[in-house]
Amino acid sequence: MNTAVVILAAGLGTRMKSKRAKVLHGAGGRALIEHVVQAARAVAPPDRIVVVTGHQAGEVEALLAPTGVQFARQVEQKGTGHAVLCARKKLKRHDGFLMVLYGDTPLLSGATVRAAQQAQARSKAAATLITTTLADPTGYGRVILNEHGGVEAIVEHKAATPAQLEVRLINSGIYCFRADLLWKHIGEIEPNNPARELYLTDMAAILNHHGHRVQQFHLDNSSELLGINTRVELAEVDRILRARKTRELMLSGVTIERPETVTIDAQVRVGADTVIEPFVRLLGNTIVGEECRIGQGSVLESAALADRVTLGPYTLVADSRIDPGAHVGPFARIRMDTQVGPEARIGNFVELKKTRLGAGSKSQHLAYLGDSDIGERVNIGAGTITCNYDGEKKHQTKIGAGAFIGSNSTLVAPLEIGEDSYVGAGSVITQEVPSRALALGRERQVNKPDWVAAKKKKTSRKK
Numbered sequence: 233m234n235t236a237v238v239i240l241a242a243g244l245g246t247r248m249k250s251k252r253a254k255v256l257h258g259a260g261g262r263a264l265i266e267h268v269v270q271a272a273r274a275v276a277p278p279d280r281i282v283v284v285t286g287h288q289a290g291e292v293e294a295l296l297a298p299t300g301v302q303f304a305r306q307v308e309q310k311g312t313g314h315a316v317l318c319a320r321k322k323l324k325r326h327d328g329f330l331m332v333l334y335g336d337t338p339l340l341s342g343a344t345v346r347a348a349q350q351a352q353a354r355s356k357a358a359a360t361l362i363t364t365t366l367a368d369p370t371g372y373g374r375v376i377l378n379e380h381g382g383v384e385a386i387v388e389h390k391a392a393t394p395a396q397l398e399v400r401l402i403n404s405g406i407y408c409f410r411a412d413l414l415w416k417h418i419g420e421i422e423p424n425n426p427a428r429e430l431y432l433t434d435m436a437a438i439l440n441h442h443g444h445r446v447q448q449f450h451l452d453n454s455s456e457l458l459g460i461n462t463r464v465e466l467a468e469v470d471r472i473l474r475a476r477k478t479r480e481l482m483l484s485g486v487t488i489e490r491p492e493t494v495t496i497d498a499q500v501r502v503g504a505d506t507v508i509e510p511f512v513r514l515l516g517n518t519i520v521g522e523e524c525r526i527g528q529g530s531v532l533e534s535a536a537l538a539d540r541v542t543l544g545p546y547t548l549v550a551d552s553r554i555d556p557g558a559h560v561g562p563f564a565r566i567r568m569d570t571q572v573g574p575e576a577r578i579g580n581f582v583e584l585k586k587t588r589l590g591a592g593s594k595s596q597h598l599a600y601l602g603d604s605d606i607g608e609r610v611n612i613g614a615g616t617i618t619c620n621y622d623g624e625k626k627h628q629t630k631i632g633a634g635a636f637i638g639s640n641s642t643l644v645a646p647l648e649i650g651e652d653s654y655v656g657a658g659s660v661i662t663q664e665v666p667s668r669a670l671a672l673g674r675e676r677q678v679n680k681p682d683w684v685a686a687k688k689k690k691t692s693r694k695k
């Protein structure tokens with residue numbers, strides 16, 4: 233079946249009350265238009281999919297470029313019929329089928345798109361239109377049937393008579409046309425509406441007028457066809473996509489406590505027997521291994537967790553990797569290309585930035601480790617700070633395997649601390665520490681015996 237797809241994505245989406253084009257708004261961790269392109273892939277290769285762009289065309293095209301789809305510009309948004317016309321020159325062969333999808337119906341599945349295409353292929357109709365019946369059809373085009381059950385016309389909500397407004401059978405905006413008949417007659421659409429737009433929906437009446445049949449493909453379950461016009465619908469679609477994702481993960485062996493509270497993006501992968509506590513967010517290209525535990529309220533963005541990693545509550549991991557068996561958190565922040573080694577332990581209020589922490593090393597409380605290369609079995613005492621920034625440049629700190637950094641140490645970079653060395657608590661370290669040495673960078677303590685009694689005597693004499 234030679235099928236091409238045109239996806240309409242040029243409109244601003246006035247009802248979103250946004251400066252951003254509607255199809256760029258996100259739901260389920262992806263832009264709306266990305267979901268629709270994925271559904272279209274069920275019936276056509278990328279080079280047979282044309283996305284019609286207009287508002288923020290550059291952004292939409294840049295976002296979709298990696299998928300390999302084609303683009304056609306609609307400079308002025310003169311309606312859905314006009315938008316399809318704009319795609320015409322990108323579609324060389326005019327036999328077979330032409331499907332039209334709208335960029336604002338992101339719940340649509342590939343299976344449904346294929347089913348509509350097959351219904352069209354099996355019939356002698358000129359076009360197949362996906363319809364559904366809604367309890368509240370407000371805003372949708374109403375589908376008017378003829379006495380044979382075929383589609384006679386589509387009437388937009390604004391143009392509908394009171395009797396037509398009672399019709400609950402609606403146009404989903406998903407069509408499969410015989411390409412030859414669509415291109416032959418599309419020029420007959422006229423701007424017969426107050427907005428002076430060319431409505432693609434007029435094709436139903438036009439094809440009927442030429443003696444062709446238009447059939448409906450009715451979906452009893454309307455949930456896939458929700459079109460987004462406002463942010464209220466956007467939130468509803470996001471909720472549905474999140475629920476689909478958590479369900480898919482639970483069925484694949486992931487435990488999710490209170491799934492309605494977690495946010496997991498479409499591309500995220502999670503291994504079996506991992507437990508996800510409430511209010512967790514797993515975003516971007518995050519990958520979580522098997523038998524992990526993600527503590528309540530943790531946020532992972534493009535993070536890679538190996539197997540058996542545990543994150544305490546409220547841990548943030550971004551663009552970083554955590555190796556098998558490591559424990560991080562609660563209240564820790566791991567970011568920018570950090571790697572936490574196998575079995576390492578990061579505790580509360582510890583921040584790691586661009587740091588490699590070796591196997592089994594520990595930083596359990598209140599530390600900042602930035603631009604550091606830390607070996608295996610290192611112990612970083614509470615309150616240790618790498619001073620990696622001199623006001624102009626960032627500098628590296630290197631700590632050899634087995635080193636022990638006493639509490640409240642200040643490590644002024646660039647700095648090297650040798651293997652198995654000790655840094656005394658409270659030190660300010662500005663010079664290299666040789667392997668196996670003890671470095672003390674602080675004032676020696678002075679004790680003054682009986683100082684309190686001497687002080688009291690002094691004050692009583694003054695009185």
Ligand code: UD1
Pocket residue numbers: 240241242243244245255284286306308309310311312314315334335336337371372373374386388402403404405431432433458459460461
């Ligand atoms: C449209 C249908 C309506 C249907 C509903 C389903 C028409 C005239 N009406 O109404 O029958 O029930 O979808 O959700 O088709 N677009 C362009 N260029 C334009 C105009 C629109 O690319 O000039 C794009 C928009 O970006 C959007 C899609 O087409 O992605 C639909 O446009 P929208 O204005 O949302 O149509 P509705 O009023 O929802």
Ligand code: CA
Pocket residue numbers: 336459460461
């Ligand atoms: Ca719409």
